[in-house]
Amino acid sequence: MGRRPLVTSEQVYREARKQFAERGFHSVRLADIGDALGISAAAVLRHASTKEELMSRAMAPLHSDISVPLKDLELDATKDPQLVLRRLAKEFVTSKNVLRNRSPGGCTPAPLRTLNA
Numbered sequence: 001m002g003r004r005p006l007v008t009s010e011q012v013y014r015e016a017r018k019q020f021a022e023r024g025f026h027s028v029r030l031a032d033i034g035d036a037l038g039i040s041a042a043a044v045l046r047h048a049s050t051k052e053e054l055m056s057r058a059m060a061p062l063h064s065d066i067s068v069p070l071k072d073l074e075l076d077a078t079k080d081p082q083l084v085l086r087r088l089a090k091e092f093v094t095s096k097n098v099l100r101n102r103s104p105g106g107c108t109p110a111p112l113r114t115l116n117a
Helices: 009-023 030-037 051-065 081-102
Strands: none
Touching: 009 030, 009 051, 030 051
């Protein structure tokens, strides 16, 4: 019987997301994440076996909550591909901003630039 962990996996993933977003994947060390949580880098690795796996697990909830209803976009393959991609990107960014605003501890999204169609 092991002892209870000092932090949960969700706490580790949340801190990893925060640091990766602020400083970039390559600039963040496992020790940085651990220091912020009061645990060692080795303890961080109990939640994911590598830094790459930690990134993947940390980002998974964001990807699973975002869905762009493609069938509702009325994308026409005969139109200019640039216009189709702009419309898809606009819907994706809008969906992501809605998700940020409803998530606990979410941040206010940056204003969107207008896409010239």
